[in-house]
Amino acid sequence: MDTESLRIAVVLFEGFELLDVFGPVQLFQAVPDVTVAFAGPTGEPVASSQGVEVVPTMPYGRIEPTDVLLVPGGKGTRKLVEDESFLSWLRGVGAQAPVVSSVCTGSAVLAAAGLLEGYTATSNKRAYSWATSFGGDVSWRPEARWVH
Numbered sequence: 001m002d003t004e005s006l007r008i009a010v011v012l013f014e015g016f017e018l019l020d021v022f023g024p025v026q027l028f029q030a031v032p033d034v035t036v037a038f039a040g041p042t043g044e045p046v047a048s049s050q051g052v053e054v055v056p057t058m059p060y061g062r063i064e065p066t067d068v069l070l071v072p073g074g075k076g077t078r079k080l081v082e083d084e085s086f087l088s089w090l091r092g093v094g095a096q097a098p099v100v101s102s103v104c105t106g107s108a109v110l111a112a113a114g115l116l117e118g119y120t121a122t123s124n125k126r127a128y129s130w131a132t133s134f135g136g137d138v139s140w141r142p143e144a145r146w147v148h
Helices: 018-029 084-096 106-112 125-131
Strands: 006-011 034-040 068-071 099-102
Touching: 006 018, 018 034, 068 084, 068 106, 084 106, 099 106, 106 125
Parallel strands: 006 034, 006 068, 068 099
Antiparallel strands: none
């Protein structure tokens, strides 16, 4: 029986956290039939919080349908939650992905985009107060390390 590959798209932005991207990617790459793509603002390299630059597979505007959308955290999330153009794009892409996920303060970005309304979420405990200030109908869990 032929099975299609599970498609995962990771959203890169200036100031993303390296571990939030490449921790999960290392795990995903070990799973058969999983492909990972990196979406960035343009085709140009995107700098992490640590200064490491990553070349995206595609610009935001050319992201293909994906099974899983992953939004990492990082210092750059502080600007993204105020970037209405980015949030509008994320809303559209997220609405079409069967699974939308985040790591750390990426949950604040998802909440700011309205993608966590009616869902349970958590975030980095050091940034929890800030992250939970986004979203209207989000059931934030302060003690959780992860939620489904």
